[in-house]
Amino acid sequence: RCRMFPSLINCCTIDWYDAWPQEALLSVARRYFEKMDLGSEQAKEAICETCVEMHYSVGRTSESFFSELRRKTYTTPTSYLELLNLYSAMLSEQRLAVTRKISHYQGGVNKLIDTNVVVDRMKKELVDLQPVLAQAAKDTQKLLQEVAVDQANADEVKQRVSKEEEQVGEIAKEAQAIAADAQRDLDEAMPAYHASVEALKSLDKKDVQEIKSYAKPPDLVQTVMEAVCILLGSKPDWGEAKKLLNDIAFLEKLQEYDKDNIPDKLIKAIQKYVKKDTFMPDTVGKVSRAAKSLCMWV
Numbered sequence: 001r002c003r004m005f006p007s008l009i010n011c012c013t014i015d016w017y018d019a020w021p022q023e024a025l026l027s028v029a030r031r032y033f034e035k036m037d038l039g040s041e042q043a044k045e046a047i048c049e050t051c052v053e054m055h056y057s058v059g060r061t062s063e064s065f066f067s068e069l070r071r072k073t074y075t076t077p078t079s080y081l082e083l084l085n086l087y088s089a090m091l092s093e094q095r096l097a098v099t100r101k102i103s104h105y106q107g108g109v110n111k112l113i114d115t116n117v118v119v120d121r122m123k124k125e126l127v128d129l130q131p132v133l134a135q136a137a138k139d140t141q142k143l144l145q146e147v148a149v150d151q152a153n154a155d156e157v158k159q160r161v162s163k164e165e166e167q168v169g170e171i172a173k174e175a176q177a178i179a180a181d182a183q184r185d186l187d188e189a190m191p192a193y194h195a196s197v198e199a200l201k202s203l204d205k206k207d208v209q210e211i212k213s214y215a216k217p218p219d220l221v222q223t224v225m226e227a228v229c230i231l232l233g234s235k236p237d238w239g240e241a242k243k244l245l246n247d248i249a250f251l252e253k254l255q256e257y258d259k260d261n262i263p264d265k266l267i268k269a270i271q272k273y274v275k276k277d278t279f280m281p282d283t284v285g286k287v288s289r290a291a292k293s294l295c296m297w298v
Contacts, residue, residue: 062075211245223279
């Protein structure tokens, strides 16, 4: 019959493939992981055997799936190669994550070491200051003796002062008038001052991070940070501003800033900022809440 109908042989292909034997799959895994660092040869061999077992277990499960639901699934050599590629990709990803964590922890250890060095240096400085403090105590005792002598002289001065008391009375009245004006100005300024203090207290590391995250800050944010840089004695530019924001004691410096003894030079330097029409907390607040608080502080 095949001689009568030769096309049955010429035009047909037998679509029948046997599953790969375990030794073949194991050989492929060994070749795939040959140049990969997996710790030791024993570990590498165990991983290869595990990959083979996983491939075969899927095949067995497919048969159970077919017998229960009458749905056929297939596992091919390509599936096995994809399993090897998946393991290799996941291994590289996890190694990269572990490397990053090690780098992060190493940075923390270095910070602790630097802190210990600073503490040791401060301890040494305190020990070195002990003789200086002792000398200061002696100088203070000597000064008290001089004060006793000056007290006698002061009594004589007191008599002269009493004669000038009437003249001082007039000056005192003028001073009281000036003080009253100053108090009125202070009463007007105090609500704004307290508001700025509360706004500053409301800032936290998240708000500082918000400003620090700007690669190129908005104009209003940069203006506010330049004014802050000037008051803190730094160069008024974004680079110096980011250095201040990176300082863990940044918020503490703002809260403890000596507002009563600001040098005239700094006050003059920030005038060009505070006189701008846009240098208003509400205006700045539309761009950044954290920058609004800093604007109120300035």
